[in-house]
Amino acid sequence: MEYILEVENVNKKLDTFSLENIDFKLEPGFIMGLIGRNGSGKTTLINTILGLYQKTTGNVRICGHDLCRDESRAKGELGFVLDENPFLEDFSSLDNARIYSSYYKNFNMDMFTRYCSRFDVDPKRKLKKLSKGTIIKFQLAFALSHDAKLFVMDEPASGLDPVFRRELMEIMYDAILSGDKSILFSTHLTEEIDMVADYVTILHEGKQVITTSKEELFESYRVVKGSEEKIQLLQPSVIGKKVTPYYVEALVKNEESILNKGCQIEIPTIADFMFYFSTDKREEFTYV
């Protein structure tokens, strides 16, 4: 099968921070959410995939095109929305589109102006006069107008109002319906993962803690609550636990051995995975 995105053993060093051995693939027709705490390396990974940072080692392929050896074809398949605006601030959306459309053989200016009108972006206003959310919408209009196969978005919803945030979810969902496109997006909003992601990658301190389908994630783990003694009975299925003044909560592997031990068993939320997979003291976290 031809993957839309292949990230193979990617390492990237930035002063004191390192991305270490990031390795995953994304099939056509799917959305992957990238989550992790502040500073976990989401933007660094996204910038590396977009070729904005030189990677140290490893390979990135987009629709089979190697980002180093076949850069223009690889980048031609990419649409991006970045937290930090990469376009020219002193130019309008329309002028930016005229300038950068030359990099994309399938750029459709009519489509771009239609998206600008749908998203309420004044195409003639300089970017520096637009709000953060409107710049995100402009980037989105541009990314949607050149038949990109891979959309890479760094916290696209962060500057958006709740109404457009919901529309963005619908746009993302529509974008992959044809089955030949995929999306990788980072977010701190766990409801976005709940709503649209098929796959989830969790980063912690530059390391890839887990990449799996959301279905598998919810199938494979449970949150249990009970006394310290009862939770102790669930070892070695315990991934991590936190001690509250009233009970102990733990993320455990969903195995038969966790049943009938007198613990309350719940399906985890994305926030639970974030907590247990991106805490240093995964073994134990105590509320004081």
Ligand SMILES: Nc1ncnc2c1ncn2[C@@H]1O[C@H](COP(=O)(O)OP(=O)(O)OP(=O)(O)O)[C@@H](O)[C@H]1O
């Ligand atoms: N250009 C740079 N030079 C040196 N260090 C950097 C640079 N850019 C980022 N870093 C460091 O790399 C680490 C990862 O940052 P990154 O922005 O990738 O994290 P993030 O997961 O996107 O964070 P956030 O959720 O806060 O946006 C941080 O410790 C940051 O200080």
